[in-house]
Amino acid sequence: MLSLTSTGTELRRFRRGTLPRIAIGSLLLIPLLYGALYLWAFWDPTGHLDRLPVALVDSDTSVTSNGTTVAAGSEVSSRLLASKDLDWRVADAATAAKGVADGTYYFALTIPTDFSAKIASAGGTEPTAAELMVTYNDANSFLASTLGREAMSQVQTAVSATVSQQAVARVLVGLGSARDGFARASDGALTLRAASGDLAGGAESVATGASSVAHGAADAATGAATLATGAADAATGASTLATGAATVSAGALTAATKAGDLTVGAAQVATGVDQATHEVGALATQLPALSAGLGQVGTYLATRAGAGDATAAALLSGLQTSTSALPTAAQVTAMTTQLAALDTGAHAVADGSSALTTGLRSLADGAAQAATGAHSLADGTATLATGAHRLAAGTGTLASGSADLAIGATAVAGGATKVTAGTQSLATALAGGATAIPQDTASQQTQRADVISTPVTMTSTDVAKAQGFGEGFAPFFIPLALFVGALITWLLLRPVPPRALATPASGWRTTLAGFLPAFAIGVGQVAIMLAVIHYGVGLHLSSVTGTITFTLLIVAAFLALQQTLNAVFGPAAGKVVILALLMLQLASSGGTYPVETTPEFFRVIHPLLPMSYAVSGLREVITGGIDGRLWTSVAYLGTLVVVSLAVTAWRAGRMRTWSLERLHPVLEI
Numbered sequence: 001m002l003s004l005t006s007t008g009t010e011l012r013r014f015r016r017g018t019l020p021r022i023a024i025g026s027l028l029l030i031p032l033l034y035g036a037l038y039l040w041a042f043w044d045p046t047g048h049l050d051r052l053p054v055a056l057v058d059s060d061t062s063v064t065s066n067g068t069t070v071a072a073g074s075e076v077s078s079r080l081l082a083s084k085d086l087d088w089r090v091a092d093a094a095t096a097a098k099g100v101a102d103g104t105y106y107f108a109l110t111i112p113t114d115f116s117a118k119i120a121s122a123g124g125t126e127p128t129a130a131e132l133m134v135t136y137n138d139a140n141s142f143l144a145s146t147l148g149r150e151a152m153s154q155v156q157t158a159v160s161a162t163v164s165q166q167a168v169a170r171v172l173v174g175l176g177s178a179r180d181g182f183a184r185a186s187d188g189a190l191t192l193r194a195a196s197g198d199l200a201g202g203a204e205s206v207a208t209g210a211s212s213v214a215h216g217a218a219d220a221a222t223g224a225a226t227l228a229t230g231a232a233d234a235a236t237g238a239s240t241l242a243t244g245a246a247t248v249s250a251g252a253l254t255a256a257t258k259a260g261d262l263t264v265g266a267a268q269v270a271t272g273v274d275q276a277t278h279e280v281g282a283l284a285t286q287l288p289a290l291s292a293g294l295g296q297v298g299t300y301l302a303t304r305a306g307a308g309d310a311t312a313a314a315l316l317s318g319l320q321t322s323t324s325a326l327p328t329a330a331q332v333t334a335m336t337t338q339l340a341a342l343d344t345g346a347h348a349v350a351d352g353s354s355a356l357t358t359g360l361r362s363l364a365d366g367a368a369q370a371a372t373g374a375h376s377l378a379d380g381t382a383t384l385a386t387g388a389h390r391l392a393a394g395t396g397t398l399a400s401g402s403a404d405l406a407i408g409a410t411a412v413a414g415g416a417t418k419v420t421a422g423t424q425s426l427a428t429a430l431a432g433g434a435t436a437i438p439q440d441t442a443s444q445q446t447q448r449a450d451v452i453s454t455p456v457t458m459t460s461t462d463v464a465k466a467q468g469f470g471e472g473f474a475p476f477f478i479p480l481a482l483f484v485g486a487l488i489t490w491l492l493l494r495p496v497p498p499r500a501l502a503t504p505a506s507g508w509r510t511t512l513a514g515f516l517p518a519f520a521i522g523v524g525q526v527a528i529m530l531a532v533i534h535y536g537v538g539l540h541l542s543s544v545t546g547t548i549t550f551t552l553l554i555v556a557a558f559l560a561l562q563q564t565l566n567a568v569f570g571p572a573a574g575k576v577v578i579l580a581l582l583m584l585q586l587a588s589s590g591g592t593y594p595v596e597t598t599p600e601f602f603r604v605i606h607p608l609l610p611m612s613y614a615v616s617g618l619r620e621v622i623t624g625g626i627d628g629r630l631w632t633s634v635a636y637l638g639t640l641v642v643v644s645l646a647v648t649a650w651r652a653g654r655m656r657t658w659s660l661e662r663l664h665p666v667l668e669i
Contacts, residue, residue: 049086049147051596055096055108056080056088065120072119072130073111076159080109086151087596100137102627103616106594107136107148109155132156135461138472138623146472147594156458226390229383263354270347277343281336474539475618476591478529479554479611483585485525486558487578489518495566495574496652507649515563515645522555542624550621550634554614557637560644561610567651585611610640 060073081088089105099105110133118130134152136145298320304312493514500510530548533539541547565581566574588595588602589611595603606612617633620626 048597049151050084052086052147052594053089053105053596054086054148055091055099055105057091057093057096057108057110059093059113060111060115061113061117063117063120070116070120072116076111076115076132079159080155085154097135100135101625103137103629107134107145109134109152129457131457131459132159133459133461137625138619152458226383260357263357270343274343277336277340471539471622473592474533474622475615476589478533478551478618479558479589479591479614480586481529482522482525482551482555482614483558483582483611486518486522486555486562487575487582489521489559490562490566491575493518493521495563495571496648496655501652501655507651507653508645510652511563511645511648515560515648518559518563519556522559523552526551526555539622541622543621543626546621546626546630547618550617550630553634553637553641554610554618557610557614557640557644560641560648564644564647564651567648567655581609585609588612589615591615610637613637 056077058073058077060071062069062071062074064070077090080086081090089099091099091105091108093110096105096108096110100108112131112133115130115132118128121128132152132155134148136148138145298316301312301316305316495514495518496510497513500513505513526548530541530551534541534544562574562578565577568574569577584605588598588606588609590606591611595606595612613633613636617630617637620630
């Protein structure tokens with residue numbers, strides 16, 4: 001009960017006046033500031049990386065590969081810009097480098113000039129993986145660089161997936177060309193097959209012509225035999241005529257006339273035999289060439305049959321059968337010899353007839369017997385004429401067969417030409433297909449496999465690199481520690497010393513009387529803290545002098561600002577304001593996640609609060625890459641020190657007048 005009474009009594013003190021009530025409300029809101037505000041600020045920073053400014057440099061030059069233009073750099077740039085995963089800013093190389101150095105961009109992605117060339121090389125003789133180059137600067141934000149490295153890893157995976165398809169497609173171009181080559185080879189094979197059909201038809205024509213020649217030669221032989229019989233009959237008649245001529249003189253004149261007719265008939269027979277002899281001689285002349293041509297066709301077909309061509313084997317068998325039916329040179333020679341003998345006989349008959357006529361004219365007394373013989377001779381001559389006609393018919397058949405043979409030979413020649421053309425087309429297409437397929441060595445196969453599996457690699461360059469998470473987050477935790485240290489310092493020291501107010505000292509002197517002891521403690525805090533985190537923890541300092549100097553400036557700014565807030569709002573309310581300010585700075589300083597990933601409220605207050613500049617300056621003096629941002633931070637914090645001391649000096653002048661409220665404040669800490 002006593003504790004409840006005491007508690008009620010303690011809370012009852014805050015019912016008097018407005019400020020105590022505000023203090024109670026502030027106490028209720030402190031957890032909200034530390035919990036909800038900080039949680040709100042970092043609720044989903046990775047979900048807002050699209051507000052992170054990143055430079056995109058496309059220096060790629062397109063190339064032509066297998067008749068196709070490859071512009072991989074442009075395609076990658078378009079995909080990245082369309083993705084909006086980051087706030088991509090298209091820039092040239094110089095602008096990107098300057099922007100990464102001065103913090104305009106958190107990092108930069110560069111597509112080099114040979115990006116397309118290396119993508120196209122996947123299907124060439126020297127496949128090489130393409131590269132994407134990234135430039136980071138941890139002095140901009142360690143966590144931004146860390147997020148950037150993760151994002152770039154995803155970009156590499158996405159780009160590799162896309163480029164890998166293109167690389168495989170380009171590797172398969174050669175196989176596609178080979179497929180076209182084999183298609184043309186197939187067309188050549190079809191042409192060869194058609195030519196084989198023509199060759200078969202030509203061979204049939206050759207066979208038909210050869211058959212006709214054989215029949216014609218047979219008819220010629222029959223006619224020659226008949227002619228020989230007629231000639232024998234004529235000889236018998238002439239013998240009878242000679243016998244009768246001795247006894248029959250009366251028919252001498254008539255016999256002489258008939259003998260003249262016989263002379264004419266014998267001359268005609270001789271002429272017919274001459275013509276037959278000429279035709280057979282021409283046949284004998286053509287047969288070697290025909291045999292040679294058929295031999296060449298037979299040789300070609302034998303070669304194709306040996307290669308497994310069944311059609312050629314069948315054609316070869318037919319050609320051999322047809323060739324065997326042709327008359328041999330010996331047969332033709334024999335025929336020519338017989339015709340020559342017949343021709344000699346025919347001429348002899350003609351000569352004998354002429355002599356007979358002369359004899360008959362001189363032997364008028366045997367005319368009667370000559371007449372009888374003349375009749376017999378006439379009959380024989382008729383028989384001879386019939387044989388001559390048959391010989392002529394046989395010669396015509398021979399001529400027709402020779403014509404068919406010529407046509408067949410022409411067809412064979414045309415077929416052979418088509419076979420040659422088809423074979424050449426087949427050979428050319430197969431050679432082209434073989435050439436189109438890459439002929440890689442073992443090392444080239446390994447290299448090509450590596451390029452296709454990892455077509456794009458990522459190389460990174462760091463303008464200023466933090467040595468791990470400790471160094472990356474040190475620029476945030478050091479100002480946080482110094483701000484809390486200043487808060488604790490003013491819990492022990494009085495921001496405006498009452499004794500100084502009791503003297504006629506100016507407001508500036510009063511202010512410095514409170515500030516300088518606190519700053520001396522701050523110097524000690526800085527010395528101890530930096531020594532421990534440098535020598536004990538192992539924090540690397542890019543600039544030791546710069547880090548110490550800038551850290552002392554931060555302490556001075558934080559102490560001066562908190563001194564002013566305590567002086568203006570009073571010890572109790574001032575500390576509440578300081579705590580609220582601390583939470584706002586933690587959420588908006590960009591010390592952890594980039595401020596661009598936080599809600600708009602924190603992006604608006606970011607450039608207004610001192611911890612933002614403390615974090616920015618410490619990144620440069622600790623990590624490296626000092627530029628204008630450091631001097632901006634120095635100017636801001638230096639101005640804050642001067643302005644804060646001036647406001648405190650003004651407030652100290654007004655605090656020389658004591659009031660009942662100051663003697664008995666309604667709220668104390």
